[in-house]
Amino acid sequence: MRYLDKISVALFVGGAITLTQRSLGDELKQNYKLAAALNQGIPLKERDAEAYYNRGLIYAIELQQYERALAEFNQALALNPQYAEAYTNRGNTYAQLQQYDQALADYNQALALNPQDALAYTNRGITHAQLQQYNKALEDFNQALTINPQDGLAYYNRGLAYHELGNISQTKKDWQKAASLFRQQNNIQLYQSIQQELQLL
Helix, strand or coil: CCCECCCCCCCCCCCCCECCCCCCCHHHHCCHHHHHHHHHCCCCCCCCHHHHHHHHHHHHHHCCCHHHHHHHHHHHHHHCCCCHHHHHHHHHHHHHCCCHHHHHHHHHHHHHHCCCCHHHHHHHHHHHHHCCCHHHHHHHHHHHHHHCCCCHHHHHHHHHHHHHCCCHHHHHHHHHHHHHHHHHCCCHHHHHHHHHHHHHC
């Protein structure tokens, strides 16, 4: 089973373990001037952490060039060590490279800087699940849902963790809630996908 994640936009709009869905917000979709600058090698402002961060997002999301993305996030964090979103999305990038210890360390740092970051909790939960640490994953998904009760992806991923632990009744409840939220949010693709999985339980 695959864990779904969100990629945040000026936030990677979230975690990145298995990119079955890329939630690219309007900011990033419209930022092709930055992409063009990247491709043409136009230098960034020397001390602009946000520019390096945004370029890291393009390498990670648009181009799937994760090593290059890491270099950009590293530069952003060198310029601004308090940049919580950069830690989250560097963690997402490490997770894409299956470097889970580094991913967990970055999520921990992001949450130390911003304890209300539901996406960091969700992504850390996904990483724990990838490591078969399902009880830790549940703790993170629960925390994410305490902060953001409308997060369908957190419900879906928590359901997966319950499934791995053999708790099918809770899996069904969480997937039904996730499907309901996705339908309300007009995400028909994920709504239909989860409905199909519910039929297989």
